[in-house]
Amino acid sequence: MILFQEAYKKVLDNTFDFGDEQVAILESMGRVLAENILADRDFPPFDRATKDGIAINYFAIEDGCTRFKIEGVAAAGTPQQRLSNVNNCLEIMTGAVVPENADSVIMYEHLTIQEGWATVTKLPNKGQDIHYQGSDSPKGAVLLEPGKQISAGAINVLASVGKSEVLVKKLPKVTVISTGNELVEVHERPLPHQIRKSNSLSLKAALQKQGINAALIHLTDEKEMISKAIRKVMETSDVLMLSGGVSKGKFDFVPEVLEELGVEKVFHRVAQRPGKPFWFGLHQESRTTIFSFPGNPVSTFANYHIYFLPWLYKALRVDYPERKVVLAEPIQNKTDLTLFKQVRTFWKNGSLHAHLIVENGSGDLTSLANLNGFIRLEPRDGIYDKGELVPFIKT
Numbered sequence: 001m002i003l004f005q006e007a008y009k010k011v012l013d014n015t016f017d018f019g020d021e022q023v024a025i026l027e028s029m030g031r032v033l034a035e036n037i038l039a040d041r042d043f044p045p046f047d048r049a050t051k052d053g054i055a056i057n058y059f060a061i062e063d064g065c066t067r068f069k070i071e072g073v074a075a076a077g078t079p080q081q082r083l084s085n086v087n088n089c090l091e092i093m094t095g096a097v098v099p100e101n102a103d104s105v106i107m108y109e110h111l112t113i114q115e116g117w118a119t120v121t122k123l124p125n126k127g128q129d130i131h132y133q134g135s136d137s138p139k140g141a142v143l144l145e146p147g148k149q150i151s152a153g154a155i156n157v158l159a160s161v162g163k164s165e166v167l168v169k170k171l172p173k174v175t176v177i178s179t180g181n182e183l184v185e186v187h188e189r190p191l192p193h194q195i196r197k198s199n200s201l202s203l204k205a206a207l208q209k210q211g212i213n214a215a216l217i218h219l220t221d222e223k224e225m226i227s228k229a230i231r232k233v234m235e236t237s238d239v240l241m242l243s244g245g246v247s248k249g250k251f252d253f254v255p256e257v258l259e260e261l262g263v264e265k266v267f268h269r270v271a272q273r274p275g276k277p278f279w280f281g282l283h284q285e286s287r288t289t290i291f292s293f294p295g296n297p298v299s300t301f302a303n304y305h306i307y308f309l310p311w312l313y314k315a316l317r318v319d320y321p322e323r324k325v326v327l328a329e330p331i332q333n334k335t336d337l338t339l340f341k342q343v344r345t346f347w348k349n350g351s352l353h354a355h356l357i358v359e360n361g362s363g364d365l366t367s368l369a370n371l372n373g374f375i376r377l378e379p380r381d382g383i384y385d386k387g388e389l390v391p392f393i394k395t
């Protein structure tokens with residue numbers, strides 16, 4: 001058995017690059033950018049009116065003119081026009097190209113318009129209400145850099161520079177295997193000694209949140225079958241995630257099968273609760289990373305967030321946020337294990353506080369309906385006081 005910090009470090013020391021791929025712009029949402037995104041033209045690409053009103057040449061104002069003959073209308077989406085006389089004006093709409101030899105825009109609220117003439121009711125400043133060509137970013141400027149997680153805001157930028165396809169980091173191919181004779185499908189009615197399998201669906205849903213579409217396989221507790229299935233899955237998956245069959249029971253075949261298949265055991269068992277019998281290893285030949293989580297529902301769920309998510313982020317070269325929360329009540333950890341306690345957080349005076357969830361151990365899956373994270377408590381003789389900051393793993 002190894003300490004939590006040691007296990008965590010070993011997991012993070014064993015990441016690898018999954019490569020890059022081109023995806024359609026909308027598919028890139030939430031993915032990690034793998035290329036520089038450059039401005040393909042000046043932003044904005046022309047001097048653009050920022051108000052609906054008239055475009056004038058300020059020379060006329062300096063000359064004492066406050067009444068302008070309207071030559072026409074410049075709408076957004078029409079080519080640049082030209083004032084034929086600098087004492088005239090063009091009506092102009094937000095987003096339209098400022099006419100040649102106009103240099104200022106006056107909004108309708110500062111004008112009266114009558115019979116083809118605009119009269120200024122509030123004198124403008126020279127150059128006002130124009131968004132100048134290239135003033136946001138000049139052509140060729142780097143707008144987004146590799147490593148950035150693509151947000152809806154970034155999609156706006158990608159679309160503006162014409163990136164209908166985007167180069168992103170590839171996500172790992174993940175297969176989730178659940179094991180257990182007692183488990184039946186969600187739509188089935190369990191016999192009194194059976195339960196519905198829930199861990200694999202919960203893992204699949206959590207992976208879905210990361211953009212990963214995991215394959216699901218369920219196996220009964222038969223060693224030969226487990227061995228065959230794992231061998232096959234390792235050929236095609238980057239990650240094999242198992243739930244159950246990893247402890248000391250007569251039917252917990254997973255650790256011996258993995259070792260028989262030549263998977264290098266990095267560690268088995270961590271001084272933590274829940275999730276103690278966690279088995280982590282690598283199959284060098286197929287380049288598969290194996291996260292074999294203990295079957296108790298809270299153990300599988302906790303270890304996915306404690307280990308797999310930081311591992312994934314590191315593999316994708318994205319910073320994993322180190323979060324902390326304020327304890328809303330005192331708590332102890334007089335054990336010799338790192339404890340992960342289920343919490344529900346709430347905002348108070350601008351900081352995130354955590355309430356402990358009443359639960360009945362790592363087999364109590366009903367508590368999973370209420371938590372939104374775990375706090376991490378290292379062993380300590382004294383108390384963790386109310387108001388203390390402790391590490392928080394968001395779920």
Ligand SMILES: Nc1nc2c(c(=O)[nH]1)N[C@H]1C(S)=C(S)[C@@H](COP(=O)(O)OP(=O)(O)OC[C@H]3O[C@@H](n4cnc5c(N)ncnc54)[C@H](O)[C@@H]3O)O[C@H]1N2
Pocket residue numbers: 178179180182183195196197198199200243244245246247248249252275276277293294295296297299362363
């Ligand atoms: N002698 C010992 N016994 C146990 C130890 C130990 O150290 N010595 N560790 C305990 C701890 S801690 C855990 S956690 C569990 C881990 O068990 P396994 O990984 O071997 O998992 P199973 O035996 O297959 O199942 C345990 C439990 O979880 C339920 N389960 C399993 N898979 C699913 C699923 N997909 N959906 C829902 N529920 C699932 C299963 O029915 C069992 O109730 O071992 C302790 N024992």
Ligand code: MOO
Pocket residue numbers: 272273274275276277294296298299362363
């Ligand atoms: O570690 Mo087990 O995961 O406590 O139930």
Ligand SMILES: [Mg+2]
Pocket residue numbers: 244245246247248249251252295
């Ligand atoms: Mg077991």
